[in-house]
Amino acid sequence: xxxxxxxxxxxxxxxxxxxxxxxxxxxxxxxxxxxxxxxxxxxxxxxxxxxxxxxxxxxxxxxxxxxxxxxxxxxxxxxxxxxxxxxxxxxxxxxxxxxxxxxxxxxxxxxxxxxxxxxxxxxxx
Amino acid sequence: xxxxxxxxxxxxxxxxxxxxxxxxxxxxxxxxxxxxxxxxxxxxxxxxxxxxxxxxxxxxxxxxxxxxxxxxxxxxxxxxxxxxxxxxxxxxxxxxxxxxxxxxxxxxxxxxxxxxxxxxxxxxxxxxxxxxxxxxxxxxxxxxxxxxxxxxxxxxxxxxxxxxxxxxxxxxxxxxxxxxxxxxxxxxxxxxxxxxxxxxxxxxxxxxxxxxxxxxxxxxxxxxxxxxxxxxxxxxxxxxxxxxxxxxxxxxxxxxxxxxxxxxxxxxxxxxxxxxxxxxxxxxxxxxxxxxxxxxxxxxxxxxxxxxxxxxxxxxxxxxxxxxxxxxxxxxxxxxxxxxxxxxxxxxxxx
Numbered sequence: 001x002x003x004x005x006x007x008x009x010x011x012x013x014x015x016x017x018x019x020x021x022x023x024x025x026x027x028x029x030x031x032x033x034x035x036x037x038x039x040x041x042x043x044x045x046x047x048x049x050x051x052x053x054x055x056x057x058x059x060x061x062x063x064x065x066x067x068x069x070x071x072x073x074x075x076x077x078x079x080x081x082x083x084x085x086x087x088x089x090x091x092x093x094x095x096x097x098x099x100x101x102x103x104x105x106x107x108x109x110x111x112x113x114x115x116x117x118x119x120x121x122x123x124x125x
Numbered sequence: 126x127x128x129x130x131x132x133x134x135x136x137x138x139x140x141x142x143x144x145x146x147x148x149x150x151x152x153x154x155x156x157x158x159x160x161x162x163x164x165x166x167x168x169x170x171x172x173x174x175x176x177x178x179x180x181x182x183x184x185x186x187x188x189x190x191x192x193x194x195x196x197x198x199x200x201x202x203x204x205x206x207x208x209x210x211x212x213x214x215x216x217x218x219x220x221x222x223x224x225x226x227x228x229x230x231x232x233x234x235x236x237x238x239x240x241x242x243x244x245x246x247x248x249x250x251x252x253x254x255x256x257x258x259x260x261x262x263x264x265x266x267x268x269x270x271x272x273x274x275x276x277x278x279x280x281x282x283x284x285x286x287x288x289x290x291x292x293x294x295x296x297x298x299x300x301x302x303x304x305x306x307x308x309x310x311x312x313x314x315x316x317x318x319x320x321x322x323x324x325x326x327x328x329x330x331x332x333x334x335x336x337x338x339x340x341x342x343x344x345x346x347x348x349x350x351x352x353x354x355x356x357x358x359x360x361x362x363x364x365x366x367x368x369x370x371x372x373x374x375x376x377x378x379x380x381x382x383x384x385x386x387x388x389x390x391x392x393x394x395x396x397x398x399x400x401x402x403x404x405x406x407x408x409x410x411x412x413x414x415x416x417x418x419x420x421x422x423x424x425x426x427x428x429x430x431x432x433x434x435x436x437x438x439x440x441x442x443x444x445x446x447x448x449x450x451x452x453x454x455x456x457x458x459x460x461x462x463x464x465x466x467x468x469x470x471x472x473x474x475x476x
Binding site: 009087 | 447
């Protein structure tokens with residue numbers, strides 16, 4: 001939970017308004033139903049569940065997103081293997097780059113299924 | 126017709142070889158038959174390396190009957206589960222062109238598979254001619270399982286270390302932001318890292334499967350009730366309810382923040398105040414919940430803070446998010462109170 005607070009502070013520093021956090025897949029899916037987000041960052045593992053269902057819901061709505069994880073890679077259960085992955089712990093510039101990348105024009109139109117979309121430095125895969 | 130006749134001839138030939146093999150090697154055959162190592166001998170004078178001997182361990186390991194295997198080419202017993210590359214390496218081992226011990230994904234007669242390491246050694250006659258090959262098979266199933274298990278443990282350890290580092294990063298950032306001087310920042314970082322470390326110790330004692338709530342609360346308050354005088358002013362009451370590692374870590378941090386506040390401004394900042402911590406289980410719309418109550422009294426009159434500090438943010442924002450908890454913080458003049466209402470899943474998942 002301290003990690004989330006740290007991220008919230010980083011996002012505030014980057015000038016983000018209205019940051020919403022969800023501790024579980026069910027809560028996240030309800031939030032996605034209820035409001036429109038500009039961009040999302042997903043922890044690959046939410047208390048034992050993978051965030052794959054959230055990724056599916058975001059992709060279906062064309063909401064750009066990327067993953068953050070403390071594991072070396074996403075794990076085979078996640079279908080969105082070629083999305084950006086931010087490795088924990090990360091620094092403010094890494095977080096900023098990931099968000100800028102996700103919010104850049106054409107990000108959603110990219111074919112994540114086929115390309116091995118290596119992104120800006122500090123962000124693997 | 127000639128084909129069938131040939132087959133029968135071949136079979137007779139193989140049987141004759143098996144018989145002579147038994148006669149020639151006498152006691153060694155008995156030793157080979159009873160050993161727990163799966164082993165076979167093959168005929169080196171045939172290019173297909175047909176089996177002339179198979180011990181009970183081999184039959185047990187592979188699920189074949191003796192009649193199934195004797196006279197059959199070695200590779201035909203190996204082939205169903207393996208790649209052409211592995212077959213080539215087995216050939217190399219027979220030829221002795223390269224010192225290899227191929228690892229083979231072996232399919233049993235019933236189709237189930239397992240990993241074996243195959244050792245192939247030449248057997249010479251008195252003239253130095255290779256007449257047979259001695260082949261032993263070592264079951265690697267347990268080794269492979271252990272390997273997969275240790276990889277999983279290393280991945281999990283790495284994940285926890287990374288998460289812990291991210292937590293430390295956050296603690297340091299918060300402390301540096303909130304502190305007015307380096308001494309304060311240092312104190313804030315150290316005491317929180319110490320609290321985190323205590324929660325880790327508690328969880329490690331129970332193999333990270335969970336922790337007892339009474340133990341957790343006692344541990345979290347220990348640094349604040351160091352003297353017997355302070356310990357008398359602290360009342361902890363509740364059952365040692367099992368909570369998940371995730372809940373334990375979050376509550377540990379929350380309790381540390383409440384205690385820090387009490388020591389600085391609240392009931393533990395004067396000579397007479399006291400803290401009572403109690404909890405109970407309740408149910409709300411079919412969901413089991415833990416209600417933990419923190420009550421201070423007898424401290425200096427409480428003044429609500431003018432700005433939200435780290436502690437109140439941890440409680441209201443952090444705990445609410447992390448555990449899906451309802452947290453009420455009441456700055457009543459006669460003593461601060463805090464009620465934490467947490468859903469307690471029957472079998473809490475690990476994080």
